[in-house]
Amino acid sequence: MTVLSEQPSRLAPAALEAYWMPFTANRQFKQKPRMFVRAEGMYYTTDDGRQILDGFAGLWCCNAGHGRKPIVEAIQKQAATMDYSPAFQMGHPAAFELANAIVELAPHSLDHVFFCNSGSEAVDTALKIALAYQRARGEGGRTRLIGRERGYHGVGFGGIAVGGISANRKMYGALMAGVDHLPHTHNLEKNAFSKGQPEWGAHLADELERLVTLHDPSTIAAVIVEPMAGSTGVLIPPKGYLQRLREITSKHGILLIFDEVITAFGRVGTSFASDFFGVEPDMITFAKGVTSGSVPMGGVLVSNAIYQQFMGGPAGAIELFHGYTYSAHPLACAAGLATLKLYKDEGLFERAAKLAPKFEAAVHSLKGTKHVIDVRNIGLVAGIELAARPNAVGARGFETYLACWDRGVLVRNTGDIIALAPALIVEEAQIDRIVSTLKEVLGGLA
Numbered sequence: 001m002t003v004l005s006e007q008p009s010r011l012a013p014a015a016l017e018a019y020w021m022p023f024t025a026n027r028q029f030k031q032k033p034r035m036f037v038r039a040e041g042m043y044y045t046t047d048d049g050r051q052i053l054d055g056f057a058g059l060w061c062c063n064a065g066h067g068r069k070p071i072v073e074a075i076q077k078q079a080a081t082m083d084y085s086p087a088f089q090m091g092h093p094a095a096f097e098l099a100n101a102i103v104e105l106a107p108h109s110l111d112h113v114f115f116c117n118s119g120s121e122a123v124d125t126a127l128k129i130a131l132a133y134q135r136a137r138g139e140g141g142r143t144r145l146i147g148r149e150r151g152y153h154g155v156g157f158g159g160i161a162v163g164g165i166s167a168n169r170k171m172y173g174a175l176m177a178g179v180d181h182l183p184h185t186h187n188l189e190k191n192a193f194s195k196g197q198p199e200w201g202a203h204l205a206d207e208l209e210r211l212v213t214l215h216d217p218s219t220i221a222a223v224i225v226e227p228m229a230g231s232t233g234v235l236i237p238p239k240g241y242l243q244r245l246r247e248i249t250s251k252h253g254i255l256l257i258f259d260e261v262i263t264a265f266g267r268v269g270t271s272f273a274s275d276f277f278g279v280e281p282d283m284i285t286f287a288k289g290v291t292s293g294s295v296p297m298g299g300v301l302v303s304n305a306i307y308q309q310f311m312g313g314p315a316g317a318i319e320l321f322h323g324y325t326y327s328a329h330p331l332a333c334a335a336g337l338a339t340l341k342l343y344k345d346e347g348l349f350e351r352a353a354k355l356a357p358k359f360e361a362a363v364h365s366l367k368g369t370k371h372v373i374d375v376r377n378i379g380l381v382a383g384i385e386l387a388a389r390p391n392a393v394g395a396r397g398f399e400t401y402l403a404c405w406d407r408g409v410l411v412r413n414t415g416d417i418i419a420l421a422p423a424l425i426v427e428e429a430q431i432d433r434i435v436s437t438l439k440e441v442l443g444g445l446a
């Protein structure tokens with residue numbers, strides 16, 4: 001089969017067929033592909049040689065920007081030194097070093113790390129640890145898991161069960177038994193154009209009390225939420241909401257899991273969103289930013305109390321029957337160590353915090369732009385919600401994404417919500433360009 005057409009970096013149409021692309025309109029894409037061939041700093045290069053300003057850190061992950069030399073060199077060096085080390089009953093130093101480095105950044109009580117390879121695996125791992133923990137402490141009746149409407153926790157069976165996006169759930173049968181959901185916190189009537197955390201909505205956490213009464217605390221193992229719900233279209237937690245969830249879960253012996261796959265590693269201007277919001281959960285899932293997207297990696301931070309609960313059996317016993325061939329893969333660990341060092345050396349989390357007011361002012365200047373019905377933001381994340389076109393929900397959002405692409409700017413749409421999450425190295429002029437491109441595109445859109 002011919003793979004390359006005359007232009008060396010462009011694939012012939014037939015060569016696009018075999019790859020079944022994830023979360024993609026395959027037939028539409030293959031008619032008119034959008035291909036990246038290089039990435040450096042804040043820019044991608046397309047296969048037709050255009051520069052695309054990355055307003056989305058790849059896919060919420062390249063927080064240090066693209067192709068950063070220290071990360072690239074660390075990966076190259078590790079690949080040449082030791083490609084792989086068995087994950088079970090053996091170790092390699094970088095795995096332990098990276099766990100220590102992550103714990104150093106984490107909220108005080110979270111001091112152990114379980115490694116995996118993605119956000120989805122991190123979520124399924126955290127849910128399994130929650131169930132096993134409750135059983136290990138003699139509360140084996142606590143088998144229920146509680147997520148939230150509109151939550152995104154990846155695509156494993158556990159993640160879609162506790163997740164609350166119906167398109168991700170409806171095709172996959174009964175999912176997991178014993179899962180319930182909190183209401184989401186989105187309300188445009190009350191909170192449209194809030195800057196940072198909205199004032200209204202803390203009481204929505206009290207719905208957890210209702211679920212606890214309905215099911216009885218003795219049946220509930222854990223609650224999992226994204227502190228800032230990203231993939232559903234950037235929903236910022238109302239003031240006091242996460243604190244209330246913490247109070248209720250603690251009161252009833254229920255574990256609280258924060259899914260920080262997007263928010264960890266500087267996205268909101270702190271190491272973890274837990275620091276930003278001042279709420280310490282029992283577990284944190286992370287992925288994406290830990291290697292700045294350079295090598296797949298995920299993990300779960302767990303509290304000392306949870307870890308110690310597993311350490312009481314016979315000394316030679318395996319404490320948790322769970323793990324992945326590629327848990328703490330040497331390349332991912334090398335990338336992670338170099339990434340965390342780069343964040344520190346360049347003060348990138350502080351930089352994000354310092355830039356946040358400028359970013360906020362820029363995105364809120366979209367208020368009044370045609371079709372815009374809400375702008376919301378926290379740290380270096382924003383959601384710009386557009387009015388849906390009658391009978392064509394999502395069309396306006398997708399057209400906005402395509403028109404920005406044509407103008408050399410990468411944004412992401414979830415339905416009719418445009419999400420922005422630039423790398424933490426973004427310059428002020430680049431923020432202005434992203435926002436002015438959106439203004440221009442929306443102004444011209446039907």
Ligand SMILES: Cc1ncc(COP(=O)(O)O)c(C=O)c1O
Pocket residue numbers: 060117118119120121123152153154155226230231259260261262287288
């Ligand atoms: C909060 C959250 N959890 C889990 C995931 C799944 O991560 P992955 O795609 O690496 O499996 C994502 C991905 O965007 C996410 O945003």
